[in-house]
Amino acid sequence: AAGTARVTLGVDDDAALLALPADTETAFALDLLVESVHFRRETTSAADLGWKSLAVNVSDLGAMGARPVAAVIGLGLPPTVEAEWVEAFYAELKEAAERYRCAIVGGDTVRSPERVIVAVAVLGAVARGKAITRAGARTGDLVCVTGTLGASAAGLALLAAGEASAEFVAVVRAHTRPEPPVEAGVALAEAGLATAMIDLSDGIASDLGHLARRSGVGASVAAERLPIARVTREAARALGEDPIRWALHGGEDYELLFTVPPERFRAVPPLLAPLGVVATIVGEVGGEGVRLRAPDGSERPLTPAGFRHFDGER
Secondary structure (H helix, E strand, O other), X not given: OOOXXXXXXXXXXOOOEEEOOOXXXXXXXXXXXXXOOOEOOOOOOHHHHHHHHHHHHHHHHHHHOOEEEEEEEEEEEOOOOOHHHHHHHXXXXXXXXXXXXXXXXXXXEEEOOOOOEEEEEEEXXXXXXXXXXXXXXXXXXEEEEEOOOOHHHHHHHHHHHOOOOHHHHHHHHHHHOOOOOHHHHHHHHHHOOOOEEEEOOOOHHHHHHHHHHHHOOXXXXXXXXXXXXXXXXXXXXXXXXXXXXXXXXXXXXXXXXXXXXXXXXXXXXXXXXXXXXXXXXXXXXXXXXXXXXXXXXXXXXXXXXXXXXOOOEO
């Protein structure tokens, strides 16, 4: 493991100061959340948005095997936002920061004409040479995911339909308050088990495609192996939706998708179990393109169908 990164000066000056050990590399990520694009104030509370704003950023760090160290927050607020909303936002953002041991070291708040805009930048540290990128997958590797898939999409669909009853609280929470398994990413990196990794922000169809392209490989995913929670399946039945579509294309699960050589996988479950994380083998690396395998063994191209910012389609 790398030495401990420390914040030596936080919010009391023009810039923060961090002390990073010589045996680490610095990981940096930024996400922008825009009202009416990424969230709606009608269905997303200030507290939930505060939590999610930080969580989606530390998820990127975890996917590199980096431990969160510090974050800065930019907030654009329209005149319609009241002080109580801002207080709830920052209170829950602070809770998320404490949960992921990520110090808030600065930021800025400005007036926005119409919409709430949130920008969060995070910095993390990973032992030198231990970072896991999207580019290391090799033919024959297993394709694995942590947790379950499709829960966030189920929660979003229930909120949009006005059907977010108590029986579906788990999937609604998965959408509004994701808990990315950052420590699992760190553990996989420190143990040297994963060959490539990415967080599942856009859906496995899109994100496996990103990883495969960076690695210069093809990959297949078996539909029957996708880990889908019972409550997600029940939500799909209630709404007349397909849970497999949610798992493949829904996005915002913020789980980890990683590849590992078959002979190394046996070490993965005991590594992640103490963290409360389960990994599932969903496919393998090889062949041409990214493909979905049906139970009868037939395959078809697995094409992205998630959110695309510049054409507005899902």
